[in-house]
Structures are given as structure tokens and as C-alpha cells.
Amino acid sequence: MHLRADSSKCTGCRLCQLACSLYHFQENNPKKSCLAIDPKFPDPGVFEVRTCTQCGECAEVCPVEAIVQNEKGAYYIDSEECIACLECVDVCPENVVFTHPDQEAPFECNLCGECVHFCAYGALYVE
Amino acid sequence: MELANTVELVLVGLLRNYGPAQASLPVEPGQTVLDLIRELGLNPDLVAIVMVNGRQQFKSHHLQPGDRVKLLPMVGGG
Amino acid sequence: MLNGYGGRVLRVNLTQGRVEKSELDPDLARDYLGGRGFAASVLYSELEKGIDPLGEANKLVVAAGPISGLLIPGAGKTTFAAKSPATGGYADSNVGGLFSAEMKYAGYDLIIVEGVSPEPVYIYIDDDTVELRDAVGYWGQGAITAETALKKQLGDDFQIAVIGPGGENLVKFACICHDFGRQAGRAGVGTVMGSKKLKAIAIRGSKSIPVADVGEFRRVGREMYDYCKASDAWEVWVRLGTAGVNVPSNEWGSFPTRNFQTGHFDDMDKMTGEYMREQIVVTDKACFACPCACGKYSYSKKWDVHVEGPEYETAAFLGADVAIRDIEDVAYANYLCDELGIDTISAGNAIAFATECFEKGIIGVQDTDGLALSFGDPEAVFELIKRIAGREGIGDVLAEGVRHAARVFGGGSSDFAMEIKGLEISGYDSRNAPAMMLAYMTADIGAHHNRAWAITYDIQVGRDAITPDKAAKVIELQHIRPLLDCLGGCRLQWVELGMPLDYYVPAMKSITGIDRSWEDLMLAAERVWNLTRAFWVREMEGFGREWDYPPPRWYTDPVQSGPTKGKLVTKENVDKLLDMYYEQRGWTENGIPTREKLDQLGLDFVTI
Numbered sequence: 182m183h184l185r186a187d188s189s190k191c192t193g194c195r196l197c198q199l200a201c202s203l204y205h206f207q208e209n210n211p212k213k214s215c216l217a218i219d220p221k222f223p224d225p226g227v228f229e230v231r232t233c234t235q236c237g238e239c240a241e242v243c244p245v246e247a248i249v250q251n252e253k254g255a256y257y258i259d260s261e262e263c264i265a266c267l268e269c270v271d272v273c274p275e276n277v278v279f280t281h282p283d284q285e286a287p288f289e290c291n292l293c294g295e296c297v298h299f300c301a302y303g304a305l306y307v308e
Numbered sequence: 309m310e311l312a313n314t315v316e317l318v319l320v321g322l323l324r325n326y327g328p329a330q331a332s333l334p335v336e337p338g339q340t341v342l343d344l345i346r347e348l349g350l351n352p353d354l355v356a357i358v359m360v361n362g363r364q365q366f367k368s369h370h371l372q373p374g375d376r377v378k379l380l381p382m383v384g385g386g
Numbered sequence: 387m388l389n390g391y392g393g394r395v396l397r398v399n400l401t402q403g404r405v406e407k408s409e410l411d412p413d414l415a416r417d418y419l420g421g422r423g424f425a426a427s428v429l430y431s432e433l434e435k436g437i438d439p440l441g442e443a444n445k446l447v448v449a450a451g452p453i454s455g456l457l458i459p460g461a462g463k464t465t466f467a468a469k470s471p472a473t474g475g476y477a478d479s480n481v482g483g484l485f486s487a488e489m490k491y492a493g494y495d496l497i498i499v500e501g502v503s504p505e506p507v508y509i510y511i512d513d514d515t516v517e518l519r520d521a522v523g524y525w526g527q528g529a530i531t532a533e534t535a536l537k538k539q540l541g542d543d544f545q546i547a548v549i550g551p552g553g554e555n556l557v558k559f560a561c562i563c564h565d566f567g568r569q570a571g572r573a574g575v576g577t578v579m580g581s582k583k584l585k586a587i588a589i590r591g592s593k594s595i596p597v598a599d600v601g602e603f604r605r606v607g608r609e610m611y612d613y614c615k616a617s618d619a620w621e622v623w624v625r626l627g628t629a630g631v632n633v634p635s636n637e638w639g640s641f642p643t644r645n646f647q648t649g650h651f652d653d654m655d656k657m658t659g660e661y662m663r664e665q666i667v668v669t670d671k672a673c674f675a676c677p678c679a680c681g682k683y684s685y686s687k688k689w690d691v692h693v694e695g696p697e698y699e700t701a702a703f704l705g706a707d708v709a710i711r712d713i714e715d716v717a718y719a720n721y722l723c724d725e726l727g728i729d730t731i732s733a734g735n736a737i738a739f740a741t742e743c744f745e746k747g748i749i750g751v752q753d754t755d756g757l758a759l760s761f762g763d764p765e766a767v768f769e770l771i772k773r774i775a776g777r778e779g780i781g782d783v784l785a786e787g788v789r790h791a792a793r794v795f796g797g798g799s800s801d802f803a804m805e806i807k808g809l810e811i812s813g814y815d816s817r818n819a820p821a822m823m824l825a826y827m828t829a830d831i832g833a834h835h836n837r838a839w840a841i842t843y844d845i846q847v848g849r850d851a852i853t854p855d856k857a858a859k860v861i862e863l864q865h866i867r868p869l870l871d872c873l874g875g876c877r878l879q880w881v882e883l884g885m886p887l888d889y890y891v892p893a894m895k896s897i898t899g900i901d902r903s904w905e906d907l908m909l910a911a912e913r914v915w916n917l918t919r920a921f922w923v924r925e926m927e928g929f930g931r932e933w934d935y936p937p938p939r940w941y942t943d944p945v946q947s948g949p950t951k952g953k954l955v956t957k958e959n960v961d962k963l964l965d966m967y968y969e970q971r972g973w974t975e976n977g978i979p980t981r982e983k984l985d986q987l988g989l990d991f992v993t994i
Contacts, residue, residue, distance in 0.1 A: 210491065211491075
């Protein structure tokens with residue numbers, strides 16, 4: 182089970198990233214969110230959404246076993262254990278392990294599902 | 309199965325002052341959206357957007373039984 | 387740290403190549419909120435009377451608002467402001483997209499650009515790093531082309547505000563372009579940017595925006611979002627965008643046609659929002675934090691171009707007003723304006739004006755370098771757009787705006803130069819909508835509809851009435867819409883979706899921590915309204931009622947056809963509307979804010 186996206190429905194509004202930041206970090210900062218929106222403009226003029234597929238490669242590559250699964254089965258990085266080697270960031274096939282200057286450890290989708298609520302077009306779903 | 313000779317009407321916003329928010333209304337063959345608006349006692353200018361089965365139409369559009377009609381006003385304030 | 391704000395003012399002096407950051411004054415935030423409020427305050431207090439709008443002393447103000455960058459539906463507006471090269475008075479224009487959000491993430495509420503650069507530059511902002519970078523390689527590029535190139539060079543996560551050749555060539559209605567199809571279009575804010583040799587501003591930010599009460603803010607934002615999503619009107623506006631208004635405006639007899647000769651275009655089959663959706667729309671494109679993407683990003687197979695639009699105003703001015711009947715041709719004209727960086731409203735209005743002059747024999751092929759003009763000729767429209775942007779031949783005259791063009795062409799054409807205060811009238815013929823006409827007459831950048839979209843009030847209460855409630859409604863709308871411009875928000879959630887305005891009260895409280903009632907917010911908007919009026923009074927010798935008059939066409943020329951055939955608002959009623967308006971505003975009979983009104987609003991520093 183993981184967060185999925187139908188990019189054809191994405192309008193680029195970033196409400197998903199805003200919601201993620203607000204609920205994951207209690208902050209107003211889409212640069213601290215766990216999914217990516219890639220605009221392809223001016224041609225073809227669409228948005229592509231990248232979400233975590235819960236493939237587990239980040240957990241596999243982590244040298245200190247800092248990446249484990251939460252009660253929803255989502256991989257998450259334990260910032261206490263993390264040594265910030267960023268191997269997980271490099272290995273992620275979707276490039277959805279994120280870093281931010283404010284945060285010591287990288288972060289990734291914890292399957293909270295708030296972004297799904299805030300996508301008015303149904304582009305996001307958990308399955 | 310025979311289709312009832314009705315359309316499903318939804319009135320949005322202040323148009324609900326002039327009719328039900330949602331209703332099934334009888335439709336005559338060849339009836340237009342404008343006819344329907346007049347029957348409701350509505351000033352046609354108050355109906356800004358006409359949607360029939362999810363597509364915008366002119367008020368001259370002829371209705372068919374089973375159509376879903378949504379009438380929207382526009383307000384700039386108040 | 388000021389809750390709801392980036393907290394800093396960035397001042398860039400292009401003459402000296404100097405960058406200065408300072409703390410945002412909390413009193414400014416308290417009294418003027420943000421957005422156009424900040425713009426009006428800066429322009430009034432920092433500009434001296436009589437400066438050349440295209441010279442070193444003018445300032446380009448870029449302002450975000452307290453909701454910018456936050457999870458509030460519609461928080462995607464950025465204000466650009468300056469003394470207008472088109473009108474000589476106050477100008478602000480807002481643009482949808484993601485720019486103001488990025489300003490807040492970089493920690494800035496205001497960017498004030500001063501002076502003139504000796505060489506083309508762009509301003510590069512990455513959080514605390516601010517640099518002036520060489521833009522010689524971009525100068526001359528179309529706006530869409532330049533944005534593409536800048537994003538490729540800097541990264542897709544930079545937000546760009548950029549001008550095209552129109553701004554570089556000082557076309558008086560040049561616009562500032564952003565996000566591949568949105569513009570700050572009116573009153574020449576792009577012209578000011580061009581006069582400063584400023585090609586673009588590129589910005590990226592990574593900081594969080596503080597709010598006073600995160601839990602409450604989350605609750606209010608969620609409720610506003612849920613309301614929008616559940617609105618019966620949501621599916622309509624996402625499907626059609628503002629082009630959905632093409633049909634009703636035409637049915638109201640307000641769709642400007644053939645230079646406002648009439649308000650009804652009789653060939654709408656290929657001009658509806660529905661036809662546009664089915665024919666060319668590719669993507670529903672949203673501004674920042676907006677759950678009802680009104681942007682209709684389109685691809686025309688016929689012309690092989692991508693364009694965001696056409697929007698209602700563009701369908702009006704590059705469509706009906708020049709009698710083009712196929713929205714796909716309108717889309718191409720739209721693309722040309724967007725790439726060249728000129729306002730579609732003023733450009734179409736000016737082309738329609740020239741066309742009427744040509745058809746009346748006031749100008750001829752000797753004035754147009756052989757180009758014959760007639761209504762309904764898309765190729766002539768495309769050609770004129772290019773000549774205007776390039777300032778070639780007749781394009782050079784039209785690039786000055788219709789007020790100037792009418793003086794050059796003569797022949798009585800000033801009677802139908804459709805402008806007020808030097809700004810081309812936007813998309814609603816108002817000869818049977820007196821409240822809308824009043825809104826246009828008293829809009830504070832010249833004739834523009836977004837201060838007060840009053841036509842629906844005319845329709846609700848009776849179009850012919852010339853009654854005090856119409857003046858009252860215009861005044862109320864002139865506080866509400868500009869309030870949204872101060873906050874950094876869009877009106878679509880309220881006007882099109884029906885979201886109650888009340889939400890902004892708890893929203894602002896949870897964001898800023900300041901407990902303001904709706905009346906408090908309206909008072910701030912009224913303060914800004916009187917300040918921009920004072921800007922005109924100070925600037926224009928003898929400013930007053932005369933400046934508020936509409937073009938003679940609106941009180942001498944009855945509508946030629948359609949549902950409002952024969953209608954006009956008489957000069958007597960124009961005066962009556964102004965009388966009622968000035969009185970209710972607390973202004974003199976000549977339309978000047980009184981000392982009493984200014985003091986009531988805390989504008990004691992205004993000495994007009």
C-alpha cells in the first residue's frame with residue numbers, strides 16, 4: 182500500500198505539499214513535503230507527480246538501519262539514528278527522499294493521507 | 309424501460325430563492341432551457357451559466373428527458 | 387518574527403547596483419495588511435509628485451500578502467505596482483501563480499526596485515542571497531521563451547517574473563509575465579520594468595512562514611478548502627475557467643464588440659468556454675493553493691502553439707471586440723501577446739479602435755504601411771500585435787494607448803477611444819449597467835473591472851435604475867476586492883464558488899494573531915482606496931470629477947444591437963451616479979477626499 186498519483190489530474194496547485202508540510206511538520210513550507218510536483222511547461226503543459234512507492238530501497242541501503250516501517254507500513258527515517266550520509270536520497274528511484282537545510286535527517290512520506298484530502302481533483306489516492 | 313419525461317434540475321446559490329435546490333421537472337418535447345427558466349419565474353439574466361449533463365449550453369438548447377440541468381448565477385457581492 | 391509575514395523588505399537600486407534588506411515595519415502590516423496596501427503606502431510616501439514614470443525616480447513595488455504562501459484557497463496573487471507610464475497616476479496589477487508564495491518562503495513581503503540599470507539585468511534571489519545578474523543574453527527574448535530559459539538555467543523551483551519585447555520597447559501596456567501564461571497586465575507595470583532594464587526577477591525560498599496559531603489555522607484553511615470543493619459551482623469553473631462568462635456577458639449585452647459599438651456578438655458558436663474546452667484545452671492549471679483551477683492551458687493544432695487561455699477578457703478583446711469568431715484564432719493572438727509581453731485587454735482595445743478609425747476613413751493604408759484593417763480579420767490582428775510590440779509604424783502610435791492614438795488620428799475619434807484616465811476599458815460594455823459604469827469610472831488605476839464587478843448587481847436589482855444603492859454597492863465591492871488584493875488572495879472562491887467572505891476573519895486572526903473584525907478589514911481597504919485617490923489628486927493638476935467621466939460613446943452613442951440595443955447612460959445620469967458616489971464616500975462634489983475622511987482613516991500625513 183502506498184500513495185499513488187494520476188498525474189493527468191494534477192493542476193499544479195501544491196495544496197498537497199502545503200498539507201503535507203502542515204500535517205507532517207506543523208509548518209507552512211511546501212519545501213518540506215514528501216511528494217514532488219514537476220511542471221512540464223510550456224510544452225506539453227502538464228504536471229507530473231512523484232510519490233513514494235514504499236519500495237524499501239532506502240531502508241536496504243541505510244548503513245545504520247535508521248529506516249524502519251511505521252504502523253501503516255510506511256518507511257520512515259528515524260532522525261535519532263540517522264547519520265545523514267544521504268545514501269537513501271541517492272538510491273531512491275523516484276527521488277522522493279527529501280532533504281531541507283532546517284532538518285538534520287532526510288524525510289519521506291509516512292502515509293498520513295492528508296494530501297489525498299487536499300487534492301480536489303482526486304489525483305492522489307492510497308492503494 | 310421507459311424514460312420519465314423529466315429533467316433533473318439543480319439551482320445554485322441565490323437562484324434557490326426562486327425555486328428548489330434540486331427537483332425533477334416535467335419536460336415537453338422541443339422545450340428549451342429558456343422555457344424552463346421562464347416557467348420557474350426566473351429573470352433569465354440572473355442565470356449566468358447553463359450546464360446540461362456537465363456541458364455549458366446556450367439557453368436556446370433543447371432539453372431531452374433524463375437531462376441533468378444545473379443553473380448558476382453570478383454575484384459580485386452581497 | 388511577524389506572524390503571517392516573510393518579515394523583510396528587499397530594496398534593490400539598479401542605478402547603484404545596491405541591495406538592502408530591512409525589517410518589515412509591523413505598523414505597516416497592521417494598517418495596510420500587505421499586497422496592494424503595501425504598494426499604495428510605499429508609492430505614496432516614497433514617490434515625489436511629478437516624477438517621470440519611465441525614469442530613475444519611479445519604483446516598481448512587488449508585494450505579497452499575509453495569506454501568500456499559506457494553505458488558504460486562492461492564495462496565489464502577487465501585486466506589482468508603480469506610477470503608471472500609461473496614465474501618469476497610481477497603478478497596480480496583480481498576477482496569479484506562485485511568485486508571492488516564493489517571496490514569503492525567501493523571507494520577503496516587499497521587493498522595491500529603484501533606479502535604472504545601465505545594462506539589462508535580472509534580480510536573482512535565493513533566500514538570503516540577492517544578486518544582480520547580467521541579462522544581456524535574455525534581452526530581446528519573448529517572455530515565455532525567457533522564462534523557459536531561466537528555469538532551465540536556474541532550476542524549475544525558481545519562480546520567475548519576466549518581461550517580453552513589449553516591455554523592453556516601452557509599450558505603454560506592457561505586462562509582467564509569470565508561470566507560462568499569467569500576467570500582471572494593466573497600466574504598464576511591465577513598461578516600468580522595461581524602463582529599468584530589468585528583464586526578470588528570479589526567486590527561490592526555503593523558509594517556513596510563521597503563523598500565530600497553527601492548529602486553528604489548519605482548521606480554518608481546511609474548512610475553506612472543504613467549502614470550495616463541495617460547491618455546486620466547482621465543476622463548472624474548473625471545466626470552463628473564466629471563458630464560461632463569454633456566453634452570459636453576451637446574453638447581458640455587455641460583450642464588447644467592434645470597439646464597443648455594440649455589446650452583443652452574433653456569432654458565438656466557436657467562442658464559448660465549452661467549445662474552447664472541447665477544442666483546445668489540455669490542462670487545468672491552478673495558481674498556488676487554489677482548489678479550483680481556472681487556468682485553461684491549451685494547445686492549438688491549427689497554429690501549433692501552447693497558451694494559457696483565452697480567458698474571458700482576451701475572448702472579449704482579441705475576439706468580439708475585433709470580431710474574430712473562432713476562439714482558436716483568439717488563442718493564437720493571445721499567444722502572441724503573451725510571448726511579446728503586452729496586455730491583451732489594451733492591445734485588443736487599441737486594435738479595435740484603429741480598425742474603427744480605418745473603417746470610418748479617419749486613417750487609411752497610408753497610415754498603416756498598406757495594411758487594410760477591417761473587423762473580422764484575424765491576420766490583421768496578428769500583424770498589429772507584432773507591430774505594437776515592435777513599435778513599428780502605426781504600432782508605434784497604438785503602443786501609446788488609445789487616448790494618445792485618438793489625439794494623433796483626430797477626426798473626432800476621441801469620442802470612441804474607449805478609455806478612462808488613459809487606461810483602456812476592460813470587458814463589459816456598461817451602457818445598460820450603471821453600477822458597472824460607475825465602477826469603471828471610479829476604479830483607481832483607470833478603467834478596470836476588478837475593483838468592483840458590479841454588473842451582476844445591476845442585473846439583480848434592475849438595470850435601468852440610477853439609485854443610491856448602486857453607488858453603495860460599488861463602494862462596498864471596491865473595498866472587498868481590493869481587500870483580497872491586500873491579503874494576496876483571489877476572488878474566485880467567493881464570487882464564482884460562493885465561499886463566504888467571513889472566513890477571512892478567523893483566517894487572518896489565526897495567521898497574524900491580530901483580532902480583526904470584518905469591519906476592521908474593510909476599514910483597511912477603505913484606507914488604501916482613499917490613499918490611491920490621493921495619489922491621483924497630488925499627481926494631476928486639477929484632478930477631480932472630469933477625470934472620472936467615461937468616453938463619450940458611453941453617454942452619446944446608443945448600443946447598436948442585441949439585448950441592450952438603444953441603451954446608454956445619459957451624461958446627466960453619469961453626473962448623478964458620481965454625485966451619489968462622492969457623497970457616500972465622504973468626498974467633495976468634485977471627488978476629492980475631505981480632510982475629515984482622510985483623518986478618520988488615519989491618513990493625516992496626506993496633504994492634498
